[in-house]
Amino acid sequence: MKTLVWVEHDNAAVKDATLAAVTAASQLGEVHLLVAGSGCKAVADQAAQIAGVGKVHLADDAAYANALAENVAPLVADLMGHHDAFVAPATTTGKNIAPRVAALLDVMQISDILSVEGPKTFTRPIYAGNAIATVESSDAKLVITVRGTAFAKAATSGGSGVVEAVSGPGEAGTSSFVGSEIAKSERPELTSAKIIVSGGRALKDAETFAATITPLADKLGAAIGASRAAVDAGYVPNDYQVGQTGKIVAPEVYIAVGISGAIQHLAGMKDSKTIIAINKDEDAPIFQVADIGLVADLFSAVPELTSKL
Amino acid sequence: MKALVCVKRVIDYNVKPRVKSDGTGVDLANVKMSMNPFDEIAVEEAIRLKEKGVVTEIVALSVGPAKAQETLRTALAMGADRAVLVQVDDGVDVEPLAVAKIVKAVAEEEGASLIITGKQAIDDDSNQVGQMVAALMGRPQGTFANEVTVEGDSVVVKREIDGGLETVKLALPAVVTTDLRLNEPRYASLPNIMKAKSKPLATKAPGDYGVDIAPRLKTLKVSEPPVRSAGIKVADVDALVAKLKEMGVA
Numbered sequence: 001m002k003t004l005v006w007v008e009h010d011n012a013a014v015k016d017a018t019l020a021a022v023t024a025a026s027q028l029g030e031v032h033l034l035v036a037g038s039g040c041k042a043v044a045d046q047a048a049q050i051a052g053v054g055k056v057h058l059a060d061d062a063a064y065a066n067a068l069a070e071n072v073a074p075l076v077a078d079l080m081g082h083h084d085a086f087v088a089p090a091t092t093t094g095k096n097i098a099p100r101v102a103a104l105l106d107v108m109q110i111s112d113i114l115s116v117e118g119p120k121t122f123t124r125p126i127y128a129g130n131a132i133a134t135v136e137s138s139d140a141k142l143v144i145t146v147r148g149t150a151f152a153k154a155a156t157s158g159g160s161g162v163v164e165a166v167s168g169p170g171e172a173g174t175s176s177f178v179g180s181e182i183a184k185s186e187r188p189e190l191t192s193a194k195i196i197v198s199g200g201r202a203l204k205d206a207e208t209f210a211a212t213i214t215p216l217a218d219k220l221g222a223a224i225g226a227s228r229a230a231v232d233a234g235y236v237p238n239d240y241q242v243g244q245t246g247k248i249v250a251p252e253v254y255i256a257v258g259i260s261g262a263i264q265h266l267a268g269m270k271d272s273k274t275i276i277a278i279n280k281d282e283d284a285p286i287f288q289v290a291d292i293g294l295v296a297d298l299f300s301a302v303p304e305l306t307s308k309l
Numbered sequence: 310m311k312a313l314v315c316v317k318r319v320i321d322y323n324v325k326p327r328v329k330s331d332g333t334g335v336d337l338a339n340v341k342m343s344m345n346p347f348d349e350i351a352v353e354e355a356i357r358l359k360e361k362g363v364v365t366e367i368v369a370l371s372v373g374p375a376k377a378q379e380t381l382r383t384a385l386a387m388g389a390d391r392a393v394l395v396q397v398d399d400g401v402d403v404e405p406l407a408v409a410k411i412v413k414a415v416a417e418e419e420g421a422s423l424i425i426t427g428k429q430a431i432d433d434d435s436n437q438v439g440q441m442v443a444a445l446m447g448r449p450q451g452t453f454a455n456e457v458t459v460e461g462d463s464v465v466v467k468r469e470i471d472g473g474l475e476t477v478k479l480a481l482p483a484v485v486t487t488d489l490r491l492n493e494p495r496y497a498s499l500p501n502i503m504k505a506k507s508k509p510l511a512t513k514a515p516g517d518y519g520v521d522i523a524p525r526l527k528t529l530k531v532s533e534p535p536v537r538s539a540g541i542k543v544a545d546v547d548a549l550v551a552k553l554k555e556m557g558v559a
Contacts, residue, residue: 291540
């Protein structure tokens with residue numbers, strides 16, 4: 001089987017999310033990559049180094065600069081004439097593009113796979129990860145998005161892919177990119193961080209959240225996350241959200257502060273290697289999944305913890 | 310301009326789903342069902358656009374069993390004008406691709422300029438329908454919307470993306486899928502719930518639109534996720550610090 005993996009990048013470098021998708025694709029067959037962007041030759045050269053990669057299709061066109069789904073999906077659909085499976089990381093970019101490709105190919109997409117069980121059989125989480133479905137596709141071609149935390153990352157070196165320029169239909173003319181506001185931060189990215197400190201609704205307000213969680217995260221060199229309740233309450237922006245409707249994370253250490261442990265939150269972090277929970281309610285569901293629990297008032301415990309580390 | 314809002318009847322988001330012991334699915338018998346929370350946000354957004362004078366009529370659409378009428382009545386009580394139920398038999402799951410084909414047909418029949426739906430349903434967590442509708446119609450998509458502004462014959466959508474926000478401008482007709490922070494849906498008032506009972510609700514079948522709903526994916530098994538067992542509780546911060554040091558974290 002020939003797979004075509006969507007390379008996530010910023011026109012300068014390959015993003016980590018790509019690597020788990022490559023691993024998933026390698027379990028299906030031959031791995032080809034697609035680098036679609038503008039002035040992104042360096043990305044293709046870098047992608048060609050990823051272990052196990054065959055061909056790297058490079059579509060370098062201003063129309064693909066911002067990965068607008070309207071422009072990119074027809075390009076992918078064209079390339080799928082010579083491939084059997086389109087594999088994208090389940091990032092916001094992958095989730096935006098893949099279903100559009102699937103519909104163009106008249107294929108039912110398999111979202112957010114956790115494992116490859118056979119050439120057309122996969123497991124995927126449903127009901128916020130409260131159930132795992134094993135599904136088999138009957139479509140001639142496959143369109144898949146891959147949960148990044150479920151697959152090991154492919155090595156970024158050792159590959160000897162061949163870069164080949166391709167062109168697609170280009171500008172669809174129905175959408176345009178206006179701008180972006182990407183939060184600039186010295187912190188590690190939430191989905192690739194080794195340590196995450198997350199806060200919940202118990203943090204009271206935005207100021208208290210920042211005053212309590214930030215120093216601890218600084219001390220540990222950790223990324224900062226939040227429960228949906230904390231996002232809903234306006235303490236932090238949505239891109240901090242860990243959970244079924246936010247980001248799915250699996251760091252080495254996840255420290256949940258003042259998070260009760262709603263189903264929707266657990267769905268986003270329960271694959272973390274070690275979970276530490278600090279909560280004053282000893283019956284909070286978070287303690288049912290925590291490896292280390294501390295029943296304490298976070299407003300005294302967290303500053304104390306920060307000072308003693 | 311007309312807005313089409315797509316809503317799905319799903320397990321209530323406060324209910325913990327239980328996997329059936331025979332591994333065929335999730336037990337939905339006698340479980341509280343509600344409108345998919347992201348679809349509530351979609352309905353609310355359409356109503357706000359109508360209140361701003363941008364949208365003139367809101368049609369709510371659901372593909373589901375007879376009981377999805379309740380979900381449509383909720384949309385009508387919130388402020389939608391009319392509803393269409395494309396009805397399937399109880400227990401029949403219609404996959405996103407088939408749903409998208411139905412939505413496309415209804416959108417074209419209605420001449421809708423804006424199609425709004427939730428980014429994903431909290432039962433199958435597919436996150437596909439909006440994008441598929443846009444693809445099938447050859448129209449642009451604004452997924453994971455955080456802000457929606459109609460400007461003449463375009464819609465400007467601020468999108469929630471990994472790491473921040475992105476703004477795109479789409480030519481109408483267009484599809485918008487909602488994210489969490491777009492708005493806070495209103496509760497339907499009692500008088501509006503009463504009024505909703507007399508609003509028009511048409512019932513159709515997938516065949517009326519020539520859509521084949523035969524599934525492409527076969528569910529071989531549904532199982533419980535691996536259980537994570539509770540660990541230990543430490544007495545105080547000093548004990549926690551000791552543990553963290555043991556793990557090499559601090």
